[in-house]
Amino acid sequence: MNFDQLQSFVHVAELGSFTAAAERAALTQPAVSLQIKLLEQRLGVRLIERVGRRAQPTPAGLELLTHARRIIQELAGAEESMVPHRSGIAGRVRIGSGATAFIHLLPLAISKAKAKMPGLDITVRIGNADDILRDLEANSLDLAVVTMPASGRSLEVEAFYEDELMAVAPKGAEMPAAGPDAAFMSEKTLLVYEGGNTRRSIEEWMSAGGVRLKPAMEFGSVEAIKELVAAGLGWSILPGLSLKRDRTDFLEARPVRPKLARRLGIVIRRDKHLTRGLREVLKALRETKAAPASA
Amino acid sequence: MNFDQLQSFVHVAELGSFTAAAERAALTQPAVSLQIKLLEQRLGVRLIERVGRRAQPTPAGLELLTHARRIIQELAGAEESMVPHRSGIAGRVRIGSGATAFIHLLPLAISKAKAKMPGLDITVRIGNADDILRDLEANSLDLAVVTMPASGRSLEVEAFYEDELMAVAPKGAEMPAAGPDAAFMSEKTLLVYEGGNTRRSIEEWMSAGGVRLKPAMEFGSVEAIKELVAAGLGWSILPGLSLKRDRTDFLEARPVRPKLARRLGIVIRRDKHLTRGLREVLKALRETKAAPASA
DNA sequence: ACCAAAGAAATCCTTATGATATGAATAAAG
DNA sequence: CTTTATTCATATCATAAGGATTTCTTTGGT
Numbered sequence A, B: 001m002n003f004d005q006l007q008s009f010v011h012v013a014e015l016g017s018f019t020a021a022a023e024r025a026a027l028t029q030p031a032v033s034l035q036i037k038l039l040e041q042r043l044g045v046r047l048i049e050r051v052g053r054r055a056q057p058t059p060a061g062l063e064l065l066t067h068a069r070r071i072i073q074e075l076a077g078a079e080e081s082m083v084p085h086r087s088g089i090a091g092r093v094r095i096g097s098g099a100t101a102f103i104h105l106l107p108l109a110i111s112k113a114k115a116k117m118p119g120l121d122i123t124v125r126i127g128n129a130d131d132i133l134r135d136l137e138a139n140s141l142d143l144a145v146v147t148m149p150a151s152g153r154s155l156e157v158e159a160f161y162e163d164e165l166m167a168v169a170p171k172g173a174e175m176p177a178a179g180p181d182a183a184f185m186s187e188k189t190l191l192v193y194e195g196g197n198t199r200r201s202i203e204e205w206m207s208a209g210g211v212r213l214k215p216a217m218e219f220g221s222v223e224a225i226k227e228l229v230a231a232g233l234g235w236s237i238l239p240g241l242s243l244k245r246d247r248t249d250f251l252e253a254r255p256v257r258p259k260l261a262r263r264l265g266i267v268i269r270r271d272k273h274l275t276r277g278l279r280e281v282l283k284a285l286r287e288t289k290a291a292p293a294s295a
Numbered sequence C: 001a002c003c004a005a006a007g008a009a010a011t012c013c014t015t016a017t018g019a020t021a022t023g024a025a026t027a028a029a030g
Numbered sequence D: 001c002t003t004t005a006t007t008c009a010t011a012t013c014a015t016a017a018g019g020a021t022t023t024c025t026t027t028g029g030t
Helices: A001-015 A018-024 A027-041 A061-088 A097-115 A127-139 A182-186 A196-208 A222-230 A276-290 B003-015 B018-024 B030-043 B059-085 B099-116 B129-137 B182-186 B195-210 B220-228 B276-290
Strands: A050-053 A052-058 A089-099 A120-126 A143-147 A155-170 A190-193 A217-219 A235-239 A251-255 A261-269 B048-051 B052-056 B091-098 B119-128 B143-147 B153-172 B191-195 B216-220 B233-239 B252-255 B261-269
Touching: A001 A018, A001 A027, A001 A050, A001 A052, A001 A061, A018 A027, A027 B048, A050 A217, A050 B195, A052 A061, A061 B030, A061 B059, A089 A097, A089 A127, A089 A276, A097 A120, A097 A276, A120 A276, A127 A143, A127 A155, A127 A261, A127 B091, A143 A276, A155 A196, A155 B153, A182 A196, A190 A196, A196 A261, A217 A222, A217 B030, A222 A235, A222 A251, A276 B195, B003 B018, B003 B030, B003 B052, B003 B059, B018 B030, B030 B252, B052 B059, B059 B182, B059 B276, B091 B099, B091 B276, B099 B119, B099 B143, B099 B220, B099 B276, B119 B276, B129 B143, B129 B261, B143 B195, B143 B276, B153 B195, B153 B220, B182 B195, B191 B195, B191 B220, B195 B261, B216 B220, B220 B233, B220 B252, B261 B276
Parallel strands: A089 A120, A089 A143, A190 A217, A190 A235, B091 B119, B091 B143, B191 B216, B191 B233
Antiparallel strands: A050 A052, A143 A261, A155 A235, A155 A251, A155 A261, B048 B052, B143 B261, B153 B233, B153 B252, B153 B261
């Protein structure tokens, strides 16, 4: 049972002639005869009544005609619906990211990609690196922006942004000009972001400085910590990214000594097919790297 | 663009695997790979994302999936619709009916239709009017015989049989010669058929007579009620149809006053194509109307 | 104007082969 | 002793070549 057979049948029924139907389908007349014959065999029903030189649908043919027309129309609709996808007008990119990277890095990149490709459908999932990477491996995400290192052998990591960690204090607090070191920081009331790679980096940095991290409180939100520090409740060590934009008039920030940075990476599956939308987003991200958070 | 290709695509998308899809279609895996590839080439869109050992539909694929499913379903419908026409004489008519109408009206009509068309395949579904009509609209039934009124804009109703409701009492009970009225009946122990249009008619009839229906017991089977009345457990009001045949020697039956009848209708879909089998059954039914339950 | 038969063309399927990812088992390191 | 790399076996999809089937055209009836 073929589309061609149905199409030919419709033509024959409409035109009342095998020859005319053949002509319209750019076929020879015997080909059409055969198609109808096969269709009739397949369905076990006579579809076209050959009387004299007229070809006329039987009752069964008449009923099939309505079905066939609908099927052909549906088919055209299916084809039609693929056009936006074909021309690269439509697309989808599912991004996973940590909260900080998302807030300060992705909006610009997303808007750039959207400007290039208005039909692009971008979704973002915020989560911790582990979950994000698991989803990436399961291919329920197309792209991730997470703190390195990112494990997983099926994943490809591209260094993307170096985000220096800063000591943060309330405005007016005194801070060593060369930057506070681990010993200095360990004497302050520390509000720390809980969990994640960033937290681990800070712990290692303090260990290297000979002291242990003794957080006074832990929070799940960098934004919350910023507010608390600004209100004078303690010090913190936060990603520079999160300090670029606002609250600078209530906060004192300086790079720690020795320098400590977390490196953000763009992660995709090694075998991921790069759609146009995905390429646009990647390009926009790499451009953002050059001029970060300038918005 | 082939049905097979679409079918394979649907299978791959649903099963998430080329190999599994191949197995289901009784093909080899490369055949399925090729079909998908050709389909993708034809449409100019990537439909299945092959990532790792999993296969999942792209956004374009997801959209095509809905179309493809519909097309395949339409095709099956087309094929199905040819079955009644097949081999001239064979066919199938699916009838839905209430239990009473079925037992006393349909057997005769069915045997008549079968005599005319021995190859005809007739199936009957018993149920309440609502379910039957729903199935009729869904085209999983071809014809229904139910108590009117039958709602449904896509349905065509033909009045078919007037079935007088009779007061039924155990043999020997005294009954007004002109027929019992509502007041009279309300003093008896009443066994009533539960639910349905017939029940509603009786309620209205008693309301019109100034009394309320106070059933002693309700049953789901007219046959059961007949037995109980015959056993002297009470009175009832039943369709005359159900009293024509048997048990007359144990039952006293008389039309109620004022006369009360339920009207049975033949219902088909307005756009239903009349196959020969269906026409035969309709004809047989209309003949039965003239000489009801004489068998 | 449609049907039938035979050869030609195209399509489609299968077998065989290769590449890649996954999962388990094993070895190495903190 | 748990965690992280490495290795190997296995499962999956892609590709290529050969062969079988289908389908079309040509030619000659009815």
